Amino acid sequence: MQATNALIIAPQWIGDAVMTEPLLRRLHARGERLTVGALPWVAPVYRAMPQVAEVIEFPFAHGGLQLKARRALARQLEGRFDVAYVLPNSLKSALLPWLARVPMRVGYLGEARLGLLTQRLKNPPKQQRPPMVAFYSALSGESDVAADRPRLQIEAARCDAVLDRLGLSRGAYYVFVPGAEYGPAKRWPAARFAELAQRLELPVLLLGSGKEAALGDEIIQRAHTGQRQNSRNLAGRTDLLDAFCLIAAAKAMVSNDTGLMHVAAALDVPQVALFGSSSPLHTPPLSDQAQVIWLKNDPGYQPPLDCAPCFQRECPLGHLRCLNDITAGRVLQVL
The missing domain is CATH 3.40.50.2000 (Glycogen Phosphorylase B;)
Known part of the structure; x- marks a missing residue:
């Protein structure tokens, strides 16, 4: 047939x-x-x-x-x-x-x-x-x-070559994805990403598009204080399949609600996904390895976020509490 x-x-x-x-x-x-x-x-x-x-x-x-x-x-x-x-x-x-x-x-x-x-x-x-x-x-x-849950597969030989080229070992670094194409209302603050990088014991790789290179540079500059000089900004410096390889080989990933969040879930990589103006009820990372932080559904967070999810590109109220109030310590605890 x-x-x-x-x-x-x-x-x-x-x-x-x-x-x-x-x-x-x-x-x-x-x-x-x-x-x-x-x-x-x-x-x-x-x-x-x-x-x-x-x-x-x-x-x-x-x-x-x-x-x-x-x-x-x-x-x-x-x-x-x-x-x-x-x-x-x-x-x-x-x-x-x-x-x-x-x-x-x-x-x-x-x-x-x-x-x-x-x-x-x-x-x-x-x-x-x-x-x-x-x-x-x-x-x-x-x-x-x-x-159904999405699944992706990457050629092992390709990923080995990417890791060798960058001098990396599997499970020996974290990946951060600090950008979000949709807009600022989906981005955890750069200062929070930098603080988290400082508190981790392993190196950090920042991934994203070329549009997010400046954001990555800002996080690197903030994170590289004292003796901590182990973060690298690769935003805009890898093709998409190479980025998949770097995510697949990471110890874990921290990201906003963005496309690479779903990639990590489909590769079954441990991750913490940060939601603000959008909703994990509609587009969650579909993996048992994923943990979501969303202050909207946190009964201990006061006053309640009645404004979320607003699905706006920028916070219409100007405070962005939904993301500004997620501390680096909380993300570290979940990791």
Whole structure:
């Protein structure tokens, strides 16, 4: 029996991409051959999923329909696929499978794309939306999707080479991820990260994008006082799969609610995840090795955080109590 050829249109955020892995695992288990189409900064996530046969990096940029580029790629893909799963909710993400004449096109309703999809799931309101893993896995049409947990796999030889190049040993350092692409309301203060680095007995590596290099430098400068000179800022200085390797080999990781938080969970690395303006009820790190600190659900924290989760990029009240009041000592105790 010939395998069903499936095209997966990936989301544009690293964390969301990680949370699609259980869906892809289900599709692969029932015999579908998976090709993932993803933007370049997300594509490496799918190279850490062994069930994915092929990854196509989309030549698209943020914003606009970019119809000319989509039509050109659609002509190359026409006739290759039996089904497409459109994971983002946008109109433009559903255009490519439609232009490529993929017979079956599965996705959630939204952004006036009714005619672009052949199988449409009702999109629940944001306040009623299930956790993201279940939201994506429901596109398989199967039940019991809430029990799934994402898993990633990295080639051991690649990771050994990364550690050798940087002079590191497995389990002999911590990883910090101090940034958050969404905005300041998801970032634990740099001074807190620096204090925690000073109090740890092992070296610290800071990871993130090039946009977060200055934040990493600030933490390094604050942490390197007295005799402590063992923190290194690698934000923007590794590619994504190398960052995965560094996370996989760490003793533990401390991060904000960001994409690499989900990577650590999928690699089953011990971690402390710090939540402020967002909610671990919707996008938790799905691992028994993960510990979440969220003052919103701490009955001992007074006065209560009635403002959280606000899901804003910046604190609308100006105090950012939800993160400022998480002490380095508390994180150290959990670690």
